[in-house]
Amino acid sequence: MIDRLRSLLRPLAPLWMAAxxxxxxxxxxxxxxxxxxxxxxxxxGMASRVLACVTCHxxxxxxxxxxxxxxxxxKPAGYLANxxxxxxxxxxxxxxxxxxIEHLTDDxxxxxxxxxxxxxxxxxxxxxxxxxxxxxxxxxxxxxxxxAARGIPACVQCHGQAMTGVNPFxxxxxxxPRDYLNSQLGAWKTGQRRAHAPDCMADIARQLTPDDxxxxxxxxxxxxxxxxxxxxxxxxxxxxxxxxxxxxxPVAAG
Numbered sequence: 001m002i003d004r005l006r007s008l009l010r011p012l013a014p015l016w017m018a019a020x021x022x023x024x025x026x027x028x029x030x031x032x033x034x035x036x037x038x039x040x041x042x043x044x045g046m047a048s049r050v051l052a053c054v055t056c057h058x059x060x061x062x063x064x065x066x067x068x069x070x071x072x073x074x075k076p077a078g079y080l081a082n083x084x085x086x087x088x089x090x091x092x093x094x095x096x097x098x099x100x101i102e103h104l105t106d107d108x109x110x111x112x113x114x115x116x117x118x119x120x121x122x123x124x125x126x127x128x129x130x131x132x133x134x135x136x137x138x139x140x141x142x143x144x145x146x147x148a149a150r151g152i153p154a155c156v157q158c159h160g161q162a163m164t165g166v167n168p169f170x171x172x173x174x175x176x177p178r179d180y181l182n183s184q185l186g187a188w189k190t191g192q193r194r195a196h197a198p199d200c201m202a203d204i205a206r207q208l209t210p211d212d213x214x215x216x217x218x219x220x221x222x223x224x225x226x227x228x229x230x231x232x233x234x235x236x237x238x239x240x241x242x243x244x245x246x247x248x249x250p251v252a253a254g
Contacts, residue, residue: 046111046112046115047115049112050112050115050116052100053072053112053116056069056096057069057070057071057072058071060073060119060121061073061116061119061121062119062121062122062123062124063124063175063176063177068177068179068180068183069177069180070176070177070180071123071175071176072116073116073119073120073121074116074117074119074120074121074228074229074230074231075116075117075165075171075172075231076117076165076166076167076168076169076170076171076231077110077113077114077116077117077118077167077168078113078167078168078169078245079113079165079168079169079170079171080112080113080116080117081106081109081110081113081114082169082195082196082245084101084104084109084112084113085106085109086193086194086195087101088101088102088104088109091193091194091195091196092187092192092193092194093187093192093193120228120230122228123174123175123224123225123228123229124175125224126175126221126222126223126224126225127178127221127222128222129218129222130178130218130221130222131214131215131218131219131222135214135215135218135219136215136218136219136222138211138212138215138219139215139216139217139218139219139220140219142154142155142212142215142216143155143156143163143173143216143219143220144156147207150207151207152204152207152208152212153204153240153241155173155216155220157237157239157240158170158200158235158239158240158243159171159172159173160172160231160232160235160236161236162226162227162232163220163223164225164226164227164229164230164231164232165231165232166231166232166233166234166235166249167231167232167233167234169245169246169247169249170231170235170246170249171231172225172229172231173220174220174223174224174225174226174229175225175229176220176221177221178217178218178220178221181216181217181220181221182213182214182217185205185208185213185216185217186205186213188201188202188204188205188206189202189205189206189208189213195243195244195245196244196245197244198241198242198243198244199243199244200239200241200242200243200244201243203241234249235249237252238250238251238252238253239251239252240252
């Protein structure tokens with residue numbers, strides 16, 4: 001699989017080199033979270049340059065039925081750019097991803113992010129619930145209300161009431177496979193996935209028990225995606241804590 005992905009990307013090497021020379025070597029080592037990415041910057045030729053991406057993430061980045069690789073089509077551009085840079089810089093661990101993008105500049109990764117963010121493709125219906133009603137209800141309560149006694153904010157406080165994310169940096173949590181949600185919450189919890197400090201998701205994940213993770217992922221994976229999954233333009237209320245890589249959103253006092 002890796003050899004095939006490399007073969008798809010190999011013809012693009014001159015483009016990557018040109019981007020690197022044009023931006024300067026310092027661009028590959030960001031000291032701060034990446035800047036917002038405007039969907040209007042999408043290159044008309046980018047679709048042919050991301051064939052390696054859709055090999056795993058599905059046609060147009062809409063994910064596949066196999067159930068692990070996440071959808072990237074329509075995700076907020078700033079979020080996608082952050083994640084690509086996190087893979088390149090080692091804050092996220094998936095060798096196949098790192099191998100493919102380790103030599104790409106920030107600007108090139110942001111252009112890729114803008115390409116996928118601008119795609120509007122339908123979501124598949126959710127699978128049948130994969131947990132008993134009591135587990136699903138526990139997941140719903142954590143997502144919609146949190147658990148103040150344990151310092152766990154509701155997911156909707158950051159990811160939006162519709163759970164479709166908020167432009168430009170906060171991803172939606174619906175339309176994702178349960179296995180993927182489980183693995184990412186586990187990765188936050190164990191430190192295999194990190195973000196720019198302050199790493200609010202890591203703090204939250206460490207408060208979750210394995211049963212919490214299972215319940216949240218089961219409930220989220222069983223929900224239909226409203227409104228075509230489009231991210232909200234703004235959150236509408238202060239976030240419960242400061243989060244690295246999320247700029248311009250007010251934080252609740254206290």
